[in-house]
Each structure stands twice: as structure tokens, then as C-alpha cells.
Amino acid sequence: MPKVYVAIIGAGGVGKSFISQLNSYALRSKKHTISTILISRSSKAILSRDYSGLNLATWESDIASSSVSVKPPSFPDETLKFLTSAPGPVILVDNTSSEAIAAEYPRFLSSGVHLVTPNKKGFSSSLDLFKAIYAASGAQNGGYVFHEATVGAGLPVLSTLKDLIDTGDEIVKIEGVFSGTMSYLFNSFAPLSPSGSEKPFSACVAEARELGYTEPDPRDDLNGLDVARKLTILARLSGLQVSEPTSFPIQSLIPKPLESATSAEEFLVGLAGFDGEIDKVKTAAESEGAVVRYVGSLDVGKGEVSVGLRNFDRGSAIAGLKGSDNIISFYTRRYGERAMIVQGAGAGAEVTAMGVLGDLIKVLERLK
Ligand SMILES: NC(=O)C1=CN([C@@H]2O[C@H](COP(=O)(O)OP(=O)(O)OC[C@H]3O[C@@H](n4cnc5c(N)ncnc54)[C@H](OP(=O)(O)O)[C@@H]3O)[C@@H](O)[C@H]2O)C=CC1
Numbered sequence: 219m220p221k222v223y224v225a226i227i228g229a230g231g232v233g234k235s236f237i238s239q240l241n242s243y244a245l246r247s248k249k250h251t252i253s254t255i256l257i258s259r260s261s262k263a264i265l266s267r268d269y270s271g272l273n274l275a276t277w278e279s280d281i282a283s284s285s286v287s288v289k290p291p292s293f294p295d296e297t298l299k300f301l302t303s304a305p306g307p308v309i310l311v312d313n314t315s316s317e318a319i320a321a322e323y324p325r326f327l328s329s330g331v332h333l334v335t336p337n338k339k340g341f342s343s344s345l346d347l348f349k350a351i352y353a354a355s356g357a358q359n360g361g362y363v364f365h366e367a368t369v370g371a372g373l374p375v376l377s378t379l380k381d382l383i384d385t386g387d388e389i390v391k392i393e394g395v396f397s398g399t400m401s402y403l404f405n406s407f408a409p410l411s412p413s414g415s416e417k418p419f420s421a422c423v424a425e426a427r428e429l430g431y432t433e434p435d436p437r438d439d440l441n442g443l444d445v446a447r448k449l450t451i452l453a454r455l456s457g458l459q460v461s462e463p464t465s466f467p468i469q470s471l472i473p474k475p476l477e478s479a480t481s482a483e484e485f486l487v488g489l490a491g492f493d494g495e496i497d498k499v500k501t502a503a504e505s506e507g508a509v510v511r512y513v514g515s516l517d518v519g520k521g522e523v524s525v526g527l528r529n530f531d532r533g534s535a536i537a538g539l540k541g542s543d544n545i546i547s548f549y550t551r552r553y554g555e556r557a558m559i560v561q562g563a564g565a566g567a568e569v570t571a572m573g574v575l576g577d578l579i580k581v582l583e584r585l586k
């Protein structure tokens with residue numbers, strides 16, 4: 219069987235689930251032998267220098283006792299050299315949220331390394347980086363790039379958008395709930411059928427973090443930027459030239475006095491002092507017979523994006539969401555008034571890792 223080499227940077231919530239799913243896949247695969255040659259966390263890494271492959275059953279203890287790292291200055295040059303010296307195709311899996319790693323994607327891709335990632339930074343920061351990634355991937359001998367889990371975690375959002383566009387449909391509007399964290403917060407704190415024992419907003423934020431739904435720093439969810447990044451990715455893939463994820467108005471849920479918090483921990487402690495503020499928003503919606511939810515919308519024709527809180531009728535699909543569910547409605551020329559809808563868990567380690575592994579399998583299927 220042909221041998222394929224996998225290098226994994228980032229082994230937190232998503233990364234751990236990914237390694238476990240990859241291990242099971244490798245044992246089942248009858249088409250490829252998979253050799254994992256690198257696993258890296260923020261300060262420590264393990265490498266299979268002879269390319270024979272790491273032991274995926276013991277990687278956690280192996281990495282804990284390792285004295286190696288792939289931090290700068292060994293990243294990116296030495297890492298790239300190590301990967302491009304492998305005796306077969308290499309797939310880099312970036313399970314971090316690092317902007318610095320994303321900035322190097324064009325170099326890895328133009329050297330023929332394939333890339334799969336749930337990290338939104340490369341595709342939603344500057345438009346130049348987004349274009350450079352796709353240019354490097356499309357160049358002769360460039361690696362493939364897939365990033366399904368950057369929007370809606372494992373839900374088939376980007377593949378659906380690609381199919382719609384490739385088959386000649388026209389995207390009119392994409393809207394819905396794009397954040398697993400925001401969905402969990404509002405479904406828990408302002409549910410459709412309140413029991414009276416709902417926890418305060420700040421306690422729900424702590425729970426969302428515990429459950430692995432938030433970004434490494436939950437302020438990146440609460441300030442609306444995570445949703446803005448997802449809409450930037452959808453807008454760019456729909457052909458709009460969005461220069462930055464901050465190019466349009468974003469409603470932040472970070473209380474003004476907490477904008478200067480110096481750490482996520484300090485922010486979370488301070489947030490409890492502002493539960494009354496968001497309670498008022500919830501009560502105002504209830505007094506209109508509605509529920510409040512955090513949503514995003516992309517109007518492709520008008521080139522407009524909006525991100526923020528909106529009240530929803532209690533009978534609407536958005537009001538009835540549960541857990542960390544996302545709901546993404548594609549309005550297109552062919553589908554007309556009745557949108558094509560993708561719905562389900564939009565955050566969590568296992569469902570995100572599934573999206574990343576699905577992308578890795580897409581690369582395997584394309585290898586000669
Ligand atoms: N959680 C979710 O539901 C979803 C997450 N995503 C995306 O998946 C990615 C990972 O999220 P998640 O697993 O939750 O985050 P975690 O914080 O749990 O994990 C991040 C991992 O990246 C490692 N890391 C950070 N910086 C570097 C670096 N410079 N070099 C090497 N390793 C580094 C961390 O190291 P260390 O272990 O040492 O801290 C950690 O292992 C993010 O981009 C996120 O946006 C996308 C969809 C859903």
C-alpha cells in the first residue's frame with residue numbers, strides 16, 4: 219500500500235480527538251499506510267526522524283517527556299525541510315488557532331505539502347493571505363488545501379457551498395447561527411421553554427469553555443470575531459473581496475469595562491458582574507414573545523455582512539436550536555424562497571475532528 223506521511227501541529231481538544239480518529243482510520247484503511255511523523259504542542263513536540271512513524275497509542279506520554287520543540291526558530295524552516303524530505307506525500311494538519319502558523323501555509327503548499335485545518339486564521343485574516351494560500355495550492359506541484367471545519371465544525375458547509383457554486387447555482391444569501399458557543403450560551407441562558415433554574419450568562423460561558431466549544435480564548439467568541447471570520451470565509455468563497463474580518467459591523471458581547479482584561483481568566487471572573495446587562499436583553503425579547511439569538515448573515519448580491527443579536531419568533535427554527543447546534547441556510551437561485559439548510563452540532567472536539575479527518579481522506583483520495 220502507498221505510504222502517506224502526516225504531521226500534526228496542535229494537540230488540544232480538537233487535536234487529541236483527531237489523533238484518536240486518525241489512529242482508528244489508519245488501522246481500517248486498506249488503501250494507504252499512514253505514518254504520523256510529527257506531533258507538536260505549543261512548547262513540546264515528537265518527531266519520527268527516520269519516517270517510520272510515531273506510536274499513536276503512547277504519544278501523550280511521549281510528548282510529555284520530550285525535549286524537542288518546533289517553535290521558532292525551528293519553525294518554519296526546519297519543519298518544512300523535515301516534511302519535504304519525507305519519502306512520500308505529506309499532509310500537514312494544523313489544529314492550532316495560530317496566526318503565525320497560518321501565515322506560513324503558502325510556503326508549505328508551494329513546496330508540495332498538503333494542508334487540512336480547522337484553523338480559521340489563514341482564510342479569514344488578510345485577503346492577501348487568503349489569495350496566497352489558494353494560489354500556492356493551485357500552482358503546479360502545489361499541495362491540496364481543505365478547511366471544512368473552519369465553518370460549522372464537521373457540518374458540510376464549505377463542501378455544500380462549493381458544490382452549489384461549481385454546479386452553476388448562484389448564492390443569494392447565507393444566514394443562520396454560526397457559533398457553537400453562542401448557540402450553547404443562548405440556548406442555555408434564554409431557552410425556548412425556561413424552567414426557571416437557568417444559570418446566569420457568565421456561568422454558561424464557563425460551561426461552554428469546559429465543554430470545549432469556545433476558542434482557546436473565549437473572548438474571541440464573545441466579541442463576535444469568530445462569527446465574523448466564518449462569514450468572511452463564506453463571503454470570499456462566494457467571490458466577495460472582503461479585505462478583513464473587521465470590514466463590517468460586528469456586535470460584541472464583551473462589556474466595555476472588561477475590554478482591558480489582561481487574561482481570559484480575569485475576563486471570566488469579571489463577567490459575572492455584568493450578568494444583569496445581558497439579562498435585560500433576554501427580558502426585552504421575552505416581553506415581545508420572542509427569544510434572543512446571536513446570528514450572522516451574508517447578502518452576496520449587496521455584498522453586505524451583519525453579525526449580532528436578533529430577536530426570533532418562538533416558532534422559528536433558530537429559536538428551537540439545542541446545545542451547540544448551528545443552522546446554516548443557503549438561499550440560492552435554484553433553491554428559491556425555501557433555503558437549503560445544514561444543521562447540527564457546530565462545535566466540540568469530536569465533531570470538529572471528524573471534519574478535519576474527512577478533509578484528510580479527501581486528500582488521500584486525490585493522491586496519485
Ligand atoms: N473546539 C471547537 O469546537 C472547534 C475548534 N475549531 C478550531 O480548531 C482549532 C483548535 O481548537 P481547540 O482544539 O479547541 O483549541 P485548544 O486550545 O484546545 O488546542 C490548541 C492546541 O494548539 C497548540 N498550539 C497553540 N499554538 C501552537 C504553536 N505555535 N505551535 C504548536 N502548537 C500550538 C496548543 O498547545 P498546548 O497543548 O501546549 O496548549 C494546543 O495543543 C482552533 O483553530 C479552533 O478555532 C474549529 C471548529 C470547532
Ligand SMILES: N[C@@H](CC=O)C(=O)O
Pocket residue numbers: 367368369370371396397398399400431432433439444564565566
Ligand atoms: N469557538 C467556535 C468553535 C468552532 O468554530 C464556536 O463556538 O463555534
Ligand code: NA
Pocket residue numbers: 366367368369370371372373374375376573
Ligand atoms: Na464545516
